Amino acid sequence: MRQPIVFVTDFGRDDAYAASLTGAAMRVDPHSICVEGTHGVGAGDVLAGAYHLKALARAFTGGAVLCAVIDPGVGTTRRAIAIKAGRLRCVAPDNGLVSYLWNETDPEDRWAISLDIPPGTSPTFHGRDVFAPAAAELASKDGFDVAGDLIDDPVLLPAAFAERRGNAVHGVVAVVDHFGNAITTIRAENLGDARVRTVSWPAGSCEGLVTTYAEVTTTVGALIGSAGHLEVAGNCVAVVTVGGPQVGDAVVVELA
Amino acid sequence: MRQPIVFVTDFGRDDAYAASLTGAAMRVDPHSICVEGTHGVGAGDVLAGAYHLKALARAFTGGAVLCAVIDPGVGTTRRAIAIKAGRLRCVAPDNGLVSYLWNETDPEDRWAISLDIPPGTSPTFHGRDVFAPAAAELASKDGFDVAGDLIDDPVLLPAAFAERRGNAVHGVVAVVDHFGNAITTIRAENLGDARVRTVSWPAGSCEGLVTTYAEVTTTVGALIGSAGHLEVAGNCVAVVTVGGPQVGDAVVVELA
Amino acid sequence: MRQPIVFVTDFGRDDAYAASLTGAAMRVDPHSICVEGTHGVGAGDVLAGAYHLKALARAFTGGAVLCAVIDPGVGTTRRAIAIKAGRLRCVAPDNGLVSYLWNETDPEDRWAISLDIPPGTSPTFHGRDVFAPAAAELASKDGFDVAGDLIDDPVLLPAAFAERRGNAVHGVVAVVDHFGNAITTIRAENLGDARVRTVSWPAGSCEGLVTTYAEVTTTVGALIGSAGHLEVAGNCVAVVTVGGPQVGDAVVVELA
Numbered sequence: 001m002r003q004p005i006v007f008v009t010d011f012g013r014d015d016a017y018a019a020s021l022t023g024a025a026m027r028v029d030p031h032s033i034c035v036e037g038t039h040g041v042g043a044g045d046v047l048a049g050a051y052h053l054k055a056l057a058r059a060f061t062g063g064a065v066l067c068a069v070i071d072p073g074v075g076t077t078r079r080a081i082a083i084k085a086g087r088l089r090c091v092a093p094d095n096g097l098v099s100y101l102w103n104e105t106d107p108e109d110r111w112a113i114s115l116d117i118p119p120g121t122s123p124t125f126h127g128r129d130v131f132a133p134a135a136a137e138l139a140s141k142d143g144f145d146v147a148g149d150l151i152d153d154p155v156l157l158p159a160a161f162a163e164r165r166g167n168a169v170h171g172v173v174a175v176v177d178h179f180g181n182a183i184t185t186i187r188a189e190n191l192g193d194a195r196v197r198t199v200s201w202p203a204g205s206c207e208g209l210v211t212t213y214a215e216v217t218t219t220v221g222a223l224i225g226s227a228g229h230l231e232v233a234g235n236c237v238a239v240v241t242v243g244g245p246q247v248g249d250a251v252v253v254e255l256a
Numbered sequence: 257m258r259q260p261i262v263f264v265t266d267f268g269r270d271d272a273y274a275a276s277l278t279g280a281a282m283r284v285d286p287h288s289i290c291v292e293g294t295h296g297v298g299a300g301d302v303l304a305g306a307y308h309l310k311a312l313a314r315a316f317t318g319g320a321v322l323c324a325v326i327d328p329g330v331g332t333t334r335r336a337i338a339i340k341a342g343r344l345r346c347v348a349p350d351n352g353l354v355s356y357l358w359n360e361t362d363p364e365d366r367w368a369i370s371l372d373i374p375p376g377t378s379p380t381f382h383g384r385d386v387f388a389p390a391a392a393e394l395a396s397k398d399g400f401d402v403a404g405d406l407i408d409d410p411v412l413l414p415a416a417f418a419e420r421r422g423n424a425v426h427g428v429v430a431v432v433d434h435f436g437n438a439i440t441t442i443r444a445e446n447l448g449d450a451r452v453r454t455v456s457w458p459a460g461s462c463e464g465l466v467t468t469y470a471e472v473t474t475t476v477g478a479l480i481g482s483a484g485h486l487e488v489a490g491n492c493v494a495v496v497t498v499g500g501p502q503v504g505d506a507v508v509v510e511l512a
Numbered sequence: 513m514r515q516p517i518v519f520v521t522d523f524g525r526d527d528a529y530a531a532s533l534t535g536a537a538m539r540v541d542p543h544s545i546c547v548e549g550t551h552g553v554g555a556g557d558v559l560a561g562a563y564h565l566k567a568l569a570r571a572f573t574g575g576a577v578l579c580a581v582i583d584p585g586v587g588t589t590r591r592a593i594a595i596k597a598g599r600l601r602c603v604a605p606d607n608g609l610v611s612y613l614w615n616e617t618d619p620e621d622r623w624a625i626s627l628d629i630p631p632g633t634s635p636t637f638h639g640r641d642v643f644a645p646a647a648a649e650l651a652s653k654d655g656f657d658v659a660g661d662l663i664d665d666p667v668l669l670p671a672a673f674a675e676r677r678g679n680a681v682h683g684v685v686a687v688v689d690h691f692g693n694a695i696t697t698i699r700a701e702n703l704g705d706a707r708v709r710t711v712s713w714p715a716g717s718c719e720g721l722v723t724t725y726a727e728v729t730t731t732v733g734a735l736i737g738s739a740g741h742l743e744v745a746g747n748c749v750a751v752v753t754v755g756g757p758q759v760g761d762a763v764v765v766e767l768a
Contacts, residue, residue, distance in 0.1 A: 017690070035275055056275055226378050226381040433526075
């Protein structure tokens with residue numbers, strides 16, 4: 001069955017670039033089902049892109065082809081890759097965008113290919129000329145049949161993975177979302193079954209975890225968000241305005 | 257026939273939240289037709305959401321399922337509802353979002369259901385786990401068959417409805433649109449056949465009504481916009497910059 | 513075969529206007545394939561719209577119906593038109609939006625029609641009541657069969673076309689894109705085979721052309737972008753912040 005193509009880019013929505021991906025996919029397969037994941041990733045922000053790809057993978061559990069184009073190195077020698085992680089497939093420049101998709105899939109159930117670059121490709125727009133056509137090709141059928149060489153070492157971002165040191169888990173804020181919640185690289189599985197004692201960042205801290213945004217009664221609280229990452233959240237307020245952390249800030253969870 | 261699902265949220269477009277609704281709908285029905293109504297409602301702005309739902313209902317007259325998620329109370333005890341208003345169906349948190357859809361439909365032709373919350377629902381993301389799946393279920397067939405109890409008292413926002421006092425109609429600015437026009441809660445039907453003498457707000461006023469934006473020759477004018485609400489409009493200028501009202505301002509129409 | 517409808521407007525994405533076009537198209541043809549080209553053109557910026565239409569025409573080479581609504585004169589006597597340029601069809605207010613589409617198509621292969629305005633059309637929203645329905649009509653079948661009179665003089669914008677004077681080509685910045693690149697009206701064909709010596713604008717200049725964004729090693733460089741227009745580009749930086757030109761600035765290319 002034809003699967004949807006879900007685009008994740010830093011193109012913004014105010015130019016023709018985003019829709020050009022849809023056009024390019026439709027050239028390969030006029031019946032492509034094109035979904036706007038988000039075109040709002042910060043320019044060149046690969047870590048944020050990796051997080052949004054993971055969040056979308058959780059939503060498209062029936063299978064989809066993610067097409068990620070956050071690509072400051074376009075036209076240089078960086079590889080273009082396709083991966084298969086369980087039922088999900090993803091095409092992207094090989095710069096760390098697939099960090100979570102790759103890391104969180106059983107090694108038995110993941111494959112990666114270094115894509116051939118078609119002749120005539122524009123040196124400034126691989127999204128249109130490489131990634132969208134490859135995504136459309138993959139989405140039009142099952143399997144993982146695209147032109148290129150099998151590889152086993154897609155680039156992963158070290159910064160995407162929190163570190164456990166003793167009773168503490170050290171991460172960073174990867175994304176501040178539209179509501180002003182600061183989403184970290186600390187994942188539910190990093191905490192295991194231990195109780196959270198405190199969550200701290202350069203400018204402040206809070207105690208324990210809550211379950212819903214509405215429970216945050218003081219200025220900020222911490223909770224596990226809908227993609228399984230710890231976030232510092234406010235009650236209808238951007239956390240940075242009430243002492244919370246911002247993108248890139250170190251966040252430490254102390255476990256009981 | 258399968259109907260489109262039209263999303264209206266305050267999620268913005270820069271995260272994965274908006275597309276997660278599409279993913280959740282496709283899990284229920286892989287052939288879902290997902291349309292982005294708007295994800296640009298102000299965070300928690302239920303009155304603006306109610307207005308945009310009405311405007312979209314006017315555009316999708318062939319029938320559609322509106323899926324509205326402006327939901328500051330997510331995870332609390334507020335009800336999740338589905339309504340049928342004529343040919344249109346809508347799912348939403350029960351916080352007033354359906355005010356216009358419900359109020360403007362003949363009582364004989366409207367129904368409401370308090371939706372069951374499925375087990376395993378994330379306490380922070382009912383859009384993905386409750387509303388989008390219910391919308392996909394409804395959109396995949398005709399009728400109004402979803403799990404829940406019939407109710408007859410969806411929450412309506414008092415602020416959504418202008419009041420007639422003598423020869424005056426009192427409303428507020430519900431939305432300032434992308435062009436800077438200030439759209440009020442005063443509807444064409446509130447004016448009846450009477451001639452408009454003046455439209456006034458805290459910082460100014462204008463005389464009578466015009467028909468097109470191009471007719472506004474002085475700083476601001478008033479007209480009945482494309483969804484049937486009175487708006488204070490400028491000639492290619494945001495009205496707030498030329499003495500017009502802003503969101504929340506009281507607006508009074510004096511009739512002849 | 514049914515073709516996609518690609519919308520290009522200055523509506524923004526925060527109101528119901530953009531999706532109202534989709535709703536209107538679906539009323540004419542419930543199976544319409546609606547694609548968001550962009551709704552982010554600056555209010556009333558016809559030159560930017562003309563550029564984005566050209567960029568999208570390059571992406572949708574399999575044929576599409578572009579539906580352009582940047583329409584400050586809505587409700588006045590300006591014509592509403594449909595054109596056919598090669599395989600591509602486009603509906604728009606007759607204010608210059610089709611400048612590039614028309615100019616860059618062989619006169620033997622282009623046609624234009626002045627569209628009839630249906631009775632009951634809202635004087636403030638021809639996008640919903642005129643252009644989207646006409647686009648859906650065209651997209652549902654091949655050919656160029658819509659109600660109206662053949663014309664041969666669609667409005668073209670003089671400002672869209674750079675001028676050659678001796679060894680110099682004079683243009684302007686039409687669009688600053690999401691990445692801060694300043695895209696001009698100077699097209700690859702204006703340069704012919706001549707070598708570019710310098711590109712200059714009121715506040716600065718640069719030497720020669722590069723091929724990829726990554727090659728820009730000094731503050732700004734010039735290259736031919738993905739739609740065939742010369743742009744002044746930075747290396748991961750908005751050019752205006754490093755001495756580059758802004759929208760409307762004159763840009764001159766001196767050829768060797």
